[in-house]
Amino acid sequence: MPFPVLFVVPAVAIAGVAGAGKTAKGVYDSGRARRITDEANMSMDVAKAILENARDACGTSLQRLGDEKLFVLDHSVGRFIESFEKIKNLDLVESLGLEELRKFHIDKNDFEELKGLHEFAVDLAAGAGAGAAGGALTAFGAYSAATNLAAASTGTAIASLNGAAATNATLAFFGGGSLATGGLGIAGGTMVLGGLVAGPALLVMGLIVGKKADEQLEIAMSNAAQAAEICVELNNATFQCDAIRRRTYMFYTFLARLDARFLPLVMKLEDVIVDEGVDYSKYSPEAKRVVLQSATLAGTIKAILDTPILTEEGALTDESLRLTESLAVTFEGTSSNEAVEK
Secondary structure (H helix, E strand, O other): OOOOHHHHHHHHHHHHHHHHHHHHHHHHHHHHHHHHHHHHHHHHHHHHHHHHHHHHHHHHHHHHHHHHHHHHHHOHHHHHHHHHOOOEOOOOHHHOOOHHHOOOOOOHHHHHHHHHHHHHHHHHHHHHHOOOOOOHHHHHHHOOHHHHHHHOOOOOHHHHHHHHHHHOHHHHHHHOOOOOOOOOOOHHHOOEEOOEEOHHHHHOOOOOOOOOHHHHHHHHHHHHHHHHHHHHHHHHHHHHHHHHHHHHHHHHHHHHHHHHHHHHHHHHHHHHHHHHOOEHHHOOHHHHHHHHHHHHHHHHHHHHHHOOOEOOOOOEOHHHHHHHHHHHHHOOOOOHHHHHOO
């Protein structure tokens, strides 16, 4: 017995309404999924762009510090060594009662090490002038000059430093090209920076939603959660880059200020040798003070050269913090906070 038309029409209508409802919800969910995924991608793009800028700034600051170390060693330190080793009967110990000379001084071993660093810098400067230094200056800025000297004999210094920059994950990160192009310079795309491992985050090119409408929203929510984790990773790396840049700037500032005081003293030392000869025991009190002050500043400069900013893993060193705090007190009217503002 056929159903009356009276009952058929409402059944079709109800089915149509239900179908329309599902269609509307599917469209809504699909649009929402795309918006969620687009926002997730945008948040990652912003975080990666900020890290990219921080990475560039940090790499530049380390290279500039390396260049400044090189300049000081090749110029004022070189002139100091040439004059200082001419002086005979030198006795700095008995004169260390001068209050300003108590904190830093230079002994015979320090002087020999400083000579070695100067020779190393001359070799490195020649390579830099020939365009062969590459990542060497970044390595020279990041690590102890003495460590670099020990790892690279004269004649192979540049190659050794470049090799360190190419194989060290942190330095490769700073000098490995744009993140967007995958130019990390590290096998596998893994970046190690102060204990952070951000390889997977840096390799994410963009999140997408599923093709099936009923899966899109669920995938989009998963994308958003993944993007949030990646952004935290990228932001942490940015924070570490900024911290390294600030510490590097402090080293650069103190080294430049010390050199500005050191060179005039070296010139006075040269005048002392011309006017009073090379026998320290016969020097006037003022001439002895010039010798002692120049030797003290040479020792302070050597302390900066000897102190690494980064560990091999890319973390800031405790000794670099202690040195900057000590130097901030040494410079009258300079505070640590003032020195790092840039």
